[in-house]
Amino acid sequence: MRLCGTRRIGAAVVSVAIAGATAPVTSAQAADVVRSFEIYGFAQADYIQDFNRVQSDWEDALRPSKISVEDQYGANGQASLSVKQSRFGVKGVMPTGENTAPIDFKFEFDLFGVGSNAGQTTFRLRHAYGEWGSLLAGQTNSVFMDIDVFPNVIDYWGPAGMVFYRNVQIRWTPYRTDTSQFAVALERPGNDVDSGNVRLVQGFEGTEIQNNETLPDLTTHFRYGSGWGHVQVAGILRRVGYQYRITPADRWSTGYQTGWGINLSSTINTFGDDKLLLQVVYGHGIASYMNDGGMDIAPTANFNAETVTNVKSEAVPLLGVVAYYDHYWSKKWSSSIGYSFTQVDNTNFQDPAAFHKGQYASVNLLSYPVENVMIGGEFLWGKLTWNDGPSGNDSRVQFSVKYNFGTKL
Numbered sequence: 001m002r003l004c005g006t007r008r009i010g011a012a013v014v015s016v017a018i019a020g021a022t023a024p025v026t027s028a029q030a031a032d033v034v035r036s037f038e039i040y041g042f043a044q045a046d047y048i049q050d051f052n053r054v055q056s057d058w059e060d061a062l063r064p065s066k067i068s069v070e071d072q073y074g075a076n077g078q079a080s081l082s083v084k085q086s087r088f089g090v091k092g093v094m095p096t097g098e099n100t101a102p103i104d105f106k107f108e109f110d111l112f113g114v115g116s117n118a119g120q121t122t123f124r125l126r127h128a129y130g131e132w133g134s135l136l137a138g139q140t141n142s143v144f145m146d147i148d149v150f151p152n153v154i155d156y157w158g159p160a161g162m163v164f165y166r167n168v169q170i171r172w173t174p175y176r177t178d179t180s181q182f183a184v185a186l187e188r189p190g191n192d193v194d195s196g197n198v199r200l201v202q203g204f205e206g207t208e209i210q211n212n213e214t215l216p217d218l219t220t221h222f223r224y225g226s227g228w229g230h231v232q233v234a235g236i237l238r239r240v241g242y243q244y245r246i247t248p249a250d251r252w253s254t255g256y257q258t259g260w261g262i263n264l265s266s267t268i269n270t271f272g273d274d275k276l277l278l279q280v281v282y283g284h285g286i287a288s289y290m291n292d293g294g295m296d297i298a299p300t301a302n303f304n305a306e307t308v309t310n311v312k313s314e315a316v317p318l319l320g321v322v323a324y325y326d327h328y329w330s331k332k333w334s335s336s337i338g339y340s341f342t343q344v345d346n347t348n349f350q351d352p353a354a355f356h357k358g359q360y361a362s363v364n365l366l367s368y369p370v371e372n373v374m375i376g377g378e379f380l381w382g383k384l385t386w387n388d389g390p391s392g393n394d395s396r397v398q399f400s401v402k403y404n405f406g407t408k409l
Contacts, residue, residue, distance in 0.1 A: 037092040040406035050078040052394040057119030061157035064358030067384040069392035084112040101133040136171040143219040146265035151324035159340030160360040161320035164291040184220040189213035194295035212241035234263040240285040257315035259285025279322040285315030293342040293358040300347040317345040337363040352388035359383040372404040
C-alpha cells in the first residue's frame with residue numbers, strides 16, 4: 001500500500017513529455033506519441049520479530065492504533081513472515097488521435113488484506129485510473145496527500161501522522177508546469193462515525209448509528225518545486241454525516257458536521273541524494289484521510305453521575321506531524337530515521353478506550369548490492385494512548401528482501 005521513493009520501488013518509470021498537458025498538442029507532437037505498455041512490480045519477503053504485541057490481523061505492519069494496551073491481545077514476543085508487500089502493476093500511454101493529449105493509465109495491486117480481509121494475503125487494489133490532459137478519473141493518491149513525504153522505510157504502513165489515502169476521485173489539474181501545479185478533485189466520501197457512550201444513556205440502549213454520505217469530499221492542492229525540493233499546501237472540505245434510530249421501528253434521523261483540514265508538506269534536498277521530509281496537518285473530521293488513528297465524528301454531551309443531556313455530534317479535531325530524514329551513505333547503502341504522531345482532541349462522551357494519540361518512530365539500514373535487489377533491516381517503535389490515559393507500546397525489528405522486476409513492451 002505504501003508507495004515511497006524511486007530508490008525503494010526500484011521499478012522503471014515511464015516518462016512522456018506531453019502526458020497531462022493542459023492544452024491540445026500539435027500534429028507533430030501527436031505523431032510522436034508512441035503507444036507504450038509496462039509491466040512492473042516486486043516480490044518481497046518480510047520477517048518481523050515483535051518484542052511486544054499488536055492485534056493479530058496487523059502483525060505484518062506497525063499501526064499504533066493496533067498496539068496492545070493492558071495485555072488485551074495476549075502474550076508478547078510474536079514472529080511473522082509475510083509476502084503481503086509484493087506488488088504487481090501495469091502502466092502505459094495510449095494515443096487519442098491527432099491534436100489531442102494521450103491517455104496515461106495505471107493499474108496496480110499488492111497482497112496486503114485490509115477491512116474484511118485483514119490479516120490475509122489477498123489481492124488489494126492500489127491504483128486504477130486514467131488521465132487525459134487535465135482530467136483524471138479513477139482510484140489513486142488523494143489530492144489532499146503528498147506521497148513524496150513518505151520516507152524510505154520498509155515497514156508496510158509507514159508514519160502514523162501522515163495524510164495517506166488512495167481514493168476514488170475525479171480530478172482536474174487546470175494549471176501544471178515543470179515546477180508547479182494546482183489541482184482540485186471530488187473524492188469518494190467515507191465517514192468514520194464513533195457512537196461513543198450514547199448506548200449507555202437510558203432509553204438509547206438499542207440505538208443504531210451509522211455513517212451517512214450524501215456529498216463527495218472536495219480536495220485541492222498547490223505544489224511548487226525547484227532544485228531545493230518542493231512545498232505543497234493542500235486543503236479539504238467535507239460533509240461528515242451520520243444517521244441514527246433509537247429502535248428498529250423508528251425512521252432514520254440524520255445529522256452532519258462540516259469537516260475541514262489544511263496539510264502543509266515539504267521535501268528539502270540537503271546533501272547529495274539526502275532529503276528532509278516534513279509534514280504538518282490539522283483539521284476537524286479528517287481522520288479517515290490519515291495513515292492511522294482517530295474517528296471523524298463523535299458525540300459530546302452534558303452529564304453528571306445521574307443524568308445525561310444535550311447529546312450532540314462534533315467533528316473531532318486532529319493534528320498530525322511527520323519528520324524524517326533519508327540519508328544515502330553511497331549508491332549501495334541508505335538509512336532513514338524519523339518520528340511521527342497523530343493526536344486527536346477527544347470529545348467528552350467518547351469511550352475511555354477511544355484512540356487519543358499514536359506515535360511512530362523508526363531507523364533502518366538498507367543495502368542495494370546489485371541492481372533491482374534490496375536487503376535491509378529496520379527497528380521500529382510505536383505507542384498507543386487511550387482517551388482516559390492508559391497506553392501500550394511495541395518495539396520490533398524487521399528484515400526484508402525485495403526483488404524488483406519490470407519490462408516495457
